[in-house]
Amino acid sequence: MITLKGMTWDHERGFSPLVMASEEFSKKYPGINITWDRRSLKDFGDYPLDLLASKYDLLLIDHPHIGISAAQGILAPLDEWLSGDYLMDQWKNSVGPSYRSYQWGGRQWALAVDAAAQVASCRPDLMVGREMPSTWVEVRELTEELTGNQKIGWPLCPTDAMCSFLSLCANIGGKSFFDEEEGIPKSTGEAALALMFWLLPHLHEASLASNPIQMYDLMAAGDEIVYVPLAFGYSNYSRAASHGHRLHFTDIPSMTRKPEHALLGGVGIAVSSKSDHIPVAAEFAEYVASPEIQSSLYYEAGGQPGHSAAWMDEKINKDSGDFFFSTRETLEFSYMRPRNQVFPAYQEEAGVILHRALSRAYKDRTQYVPETLEEMNQLYRYLKNNNQENL
Incomplete structure (x- = not known):
């Protein structure tokens, strides 16, 4: 019996589809058992992957960690273990730059099993008679129209303050706005x-203390929040079986009226280079990222697929209020x-600086x-210079 250990993030979207896929994979290969542990949403973005790679065979990761992970040699390059035809299908069916976001140094370090970006959302029943904002001026106008609580x-x-700030910077300054030597113009x-x-x-008033999950929970449970302009989308809240009021998700407002340059999120599945069972772990990654699994049990178990076959599926869109x-x-x-x-350390620490300034301003x-x-x-600049001195 081969047992693989995986680490994912603690939400239905991040945990349930992997458990279900693992059960089906074990039916196909009875000698393989896969177990999953969970880390918090914050740890998902911040916790050092090198510490996890020594304990787990399979890792669900955020794409900004690819550069440091490749330099540390802690991930197995999947292009060594998966066929060129399979990877070509993944590339052709990437939702936005999701697949490319896990490339570094000419290698493929993860597969985009989950696709997301910052999007807008609303309570359709509370937006009756109002247009969804397509510009930030219209967002401000909406705030002035709302009454009561x-x-x-x-x-x-x-x-999430930092993620929204980066989305705004990209929308204002273009995708190449960030100077990797100096920072933000x-x-x-x-x-x-x-x-x-x-x-x-x-x-x-809950905004400064909330992540997207907390905001959507509040939005779905009561009638105080009508609209959210920027937050990572969660199809779980737009589904027919969702708890509370169903939310509707749509494109972001922008400076140009075009939904450009919202921050890419999503999740990739990677294989630890320290695993004793790299071929088996890579085969599971191939299985769970396949269009067949992505368009069926991955979504059905609460996941947010990364393969475009699922995003274009009419049944899935009907069930999710056309989320995709x-x-x-x-x-x-x-x-x-x-x-x-x-960048991972910068994003975490800069988010604290930004949040402190927003809290004071509020x-x-x-x-x-x-x-x-x-x-x-x-x-x-401090982090960049310190990293160069330690090379």
């Missing part, structure tokens, strides 16, 4: 921060973050635009 929400805990970064501070007083049809354009034009060795109604950007860029 109804507000727009925006998940702005440190991690002054004009782009200050414009993005000014927009966040501009909307801050009009947000639901309605957000596809945002995914196709999404922004892929830098994947160099310092209390005293003072905007901290130039100083916040400068502190974030100083952090990036």
Whole structure:
């Protein structure tokens, strides 16, 4: 009996489809057993993968970690274990840059089993008679139309505040806005921060303490949050079997009226180079990322597939209130973050700086635009220089 251990993230979308796929895989190969542990949503983005790679055969990972993981040699290059035809199908059926986001140094380090980006969402029953905003000016106008205790929400805990900030920067400055030597250009970064501070007083009070899951739970349970302009999409909340009020997801508002450059999220399945069973682990990765599994049990178990066959499936879209049809354009034009060795640490620490500034501004109604950007860029330059000195 071969037993593989996997590490994923603690949400129905990240855990249940892998458990179900593992059970089916074990029926196909009775001598193989796969078990899964879970880490928190925050740890999913922040916890060092090298520590996990020594304990687990299979890892669900975020694409900004690819550069440092490749340098550390902790992942098995899947192009050594999977056929060229299979990988070509994955590339052709990538939703946006999801497949490419797990490439580094000419190798393929993970498969995009889950595709996501920051998208907009609403409670359709509370938006009756109103158009979904396509620009940020229209988002502000919506805040002024809402009455009583109804507000727009925006998940702005440190991690998600940083993700939204990067989406705004990319929408304002283009996909290549980030200078991997210096950080964020002054004009782009200050414009993005000014927009966040501009909307801050009009947000639901839970915004600064929420991640997307917490915001959607609140949105689905009560009638206070009408609309969310930017947050990672979760098809779980738009499904026929969802708990509470169903949400509708759609393309983001932008400066150009085009849903451009929302931050790419999603999840890739990778194989630890330290595994004693790399061929078997790679075969499971191939199985779970296949169009057949992605379009059936992966979605049915609560997953958010990464293969376009599932995104274009009419049955899946009918069940999810057209989640996949309605957000596809945002995914196709999404922004892929830098994947160099310092970016994961920068994103985490810069999110704390940004959240601190937003929290102060929410209390005293003072905007901290130039100083916040400068502190974030100083952090990036410090991390970059420190990394180079340690090479």
